[in-house]
Amino acid sequence: MPGICPICGGKLDYRDSRLRIFKEYGGAKKRLLIRRLKCECGRLHHEIPDFLVPHKHYTSEVLENVLDEVSTPEDLSSEDYPCEPTMKRWKDWLSRNRCQIEGMLRTIGYKLPGFTVTLLKSRISLLTGLRESGSDWLATIHRLVYNCGLRLTP
Structure with missing residues (x-):
């Protein structure tokens, strides 16, 4: 199933796969094949599962x-x-x-249904709210940020 480029909205086609090594608690190393997708605009995207964080060797849980x-x-x-x-x-x-x-979450929030304008304009930190809501907050942030074509400084 082809994906959609988060930057230009173009069609993503499978290009190849690359090996990604990641670590869990105790330093146990595991390997995973990551699909690489190429967009019509020429950009290359990696299909990274939620339990991995871009530019980090450890799982998002760690x-x-x-x-x-x-x-x-x-x-x-x-x-x-x-x-x-x-x-x-x-x-x-x-x-x-x-x-x-925080800025990215607020920007993304204006585009997503279910966010109230009151919450987005309040002084309440969305990042703090996500962190207090339970586990997987880091995976949620990365999924939202990277799927909208934005990037965090590694």
Whole structure:
């Protein structure tokens, strides 16, 4: 089934696949074939599943737990993977992108049915609301942002 380019709206056709290596808790490495799709406009898109984060080697669950401070460097389950400097980089990444994510969520919200204008114009942080709503908030953000043709700074 052909997809639609999030940038120009053109038809995406299968081009090839590439191997993607990702890590889970404990540093276990797994491999996955990622489909690459080419648009009529010439852009190349990777079909990334929700449990992976663009430009990151760990699953979104691992990142989310570190960002929510469920996993800390003192945890035995994360004793070696991810290491403390990596956890710090992820927290810095979220801090640097916080305003950009908030703006993107509000922009996307105006286009999606179900969002009220009152919520979008309020001072309530949509990012904080997503984080407090439960797990998979990071996957939700990436799905919304990347499927709308937007990008976050890696």
